[in-house]
Ligand SMILES: Nc1ncnc2c1ncn2[C@@H]1O[C@H](COP(=O)(O)OP(=O)(O)O)[C@@H](O)[C@H]1O
C-alpha cells in the first residue's frame with residue numbers, strides 16, 4: 001500500500017512515538033509552506049534530509065518517489081519564470097525570464113522537496129493504524145479517525161474489485177474507444193462499483209457490530225513516550241521557534 | 247436444552263419479496279447442524295437474523311432459553327456467538343493478522359497481556375504463527391479464511407455460525423478446517439454446498455426452501 005511504503009523499520013525514527021512525530025510534523029510543514037525565506041526553507045530541507053538518513057531511508061524507491069514529485073515541479077519551471085513581472089535576465093523571442101520568477105520557482109522547488117521528505121520521514125515511518133491512533137490521542141474525533149483508517153483499509157479492496165471488472169470486460173471482448181458504447185460501459189462499471197462498495201460497507205458494519213466494536217479501534221501495544229521522544233520533541237520545537245523568529 | 251429456537255419468524259427485505267414465512271427451527275446445545283438450501287434461499291439472511299443484525303417483522307428468537315429482542319440482549323448474545331462471513335475481507339479489518347485475531351477480545355475489554363497469550367495459542371493451533379505480523383489484505387484467500395476463523399475461535403464461542411466456509415476453499419484448506427471444527431465442542435450451524443464437508447462435520451441437517459425449514 002502506498003501509504004505504508006516506508007513504514008516498516010527499526011531505525012530510531014521508526015521507533016519514535018507517533019504522537020510526537022505528528023506534533024512535530026504539522027508545525028514544521030506549516031512553517032515550511034508559509035515561509036518566504038530561503039534560509040528557513042533550506043534549513044528545513046536539511047533537517048528533513050537528516051531525518052531520512054536517521055531513518056535509513058535513502059533508497060532507489062525514495063529517489064523514484066522524489067522524481068515523481070519533481071516532475072510536477074518541472075511544469076512550474078516551464079511557466080513561472082516567464083510569467084512573473086520583474087527584472088528581466090534573459091529574453092528569447094517574445095518570452096522574458098525574470099529574476100523574481102526564477103527565485104520563486106526555486107523557493108517552491110525547495111519547499112516541495114522539504115515537505116515531501118518530512119512527510120516520508122515522520123508520518124511515513126509510522127504504520128497507518130498507529131497514525132490513526134496518534135490522531136485520536138491528539139484530539140481528532142474518533143469518527144474522522146475511523147473514516148481515515150477504514151478508507152485506507154478498503155481502498156485496496158475496491159481497487160482490486162475494479163481491476164477484476166476490467167479483466168472481465170476485456171475477456172468479454174470490450175475495448176475502449178471514443179464512442180457511446182464505451183461511455184455507457186464505463187458508466188455501468190462506475191455504478192456497479194458504487195453499489196458493491198455500498199453493500200460491502202453494510203457487511204463491514206455488520207462484522208464490526210458482531211465483533212463488539214465500540215467506536216474505537218483497540219490497541220494491543222499502547223504508546224509509551226520515552227526520554228528519547230521528549231528530547232526529540234524539545235529539540236524540534238526549539239529549532240522551529242528559532243526558525244520562526246529569526 | 248436447546249441452544250437456539252426460532253418461532254414463527256417472518257422476514258422480508260424492505261421492498262423485497264418475502265424471505266421467511268412462519269419459520270420454525272430449534273438446534274440443541276452441542277448439536278452440529280448443516281444448513282442447506284439453494285442460492286438465494288436465505289441462509290445468509292438467517293444468520294444475520296440470528297445475531298440481531300437484521301430484525302424480523304414478527305416471530306421470536308430464543309437463545310439459551312432466553313428470548314432475545316432488544317439490541318442489548320443481542321449484544322450479550324453476540325458475545326457468546328461467532329459468525330464467519332462468506333467473504334473474509336468483510337471481516338478482517340485490522341492492519342495485522344495478530345491485531346485482527348485480538349480485535350474482538352480487546353473490544354470485550356480483556357487485558358492486552360491476556361489477549362496476547364490467547365492469540366499466540368490459537369495461532370500455534372491453526373498454524374498461523376508465521377503470519378502474525380502480515381497484513382491480512384495481502385494474504386491468500388485460504389489464509390484469510392483461517393485468520394478470520396482464528397479471530398472467532400479465540401473468543402471461545404458457545405455458538406458458531408459459519409456462512410459457506412467452503413466457498414473458494416481448496417481441499418487442503420477444507421481438511422484443515424474440518425480438523426479444527428471437529429474439535430469444537432459448542433453448537434455449530436454451517437451452511438454449505440459441499441455435501442462431503444457437511445457429512446463429515448455435521449450430525450443433523452436442515453434445509454431451507456420456500457421460506458421455511460425442513461429437517
Ligand atoms: N440486502 C438485501 N436487500 C434485498 N434483498 C436481499 C438482500 N440480501 C439478500 N436479499 C435477497 O434475499 C434472498 C436471500 O438471500 P441470502 O440470504 O443471501 O441467500 P443465501 O445465503 O441462501 O444464498 C435472496 O432472494 C436475495 O436476493
Ligand SMILES: [Mg+2]
Pocket residue numbers: 289290291332409410
Ligand atoms: Mg449466502
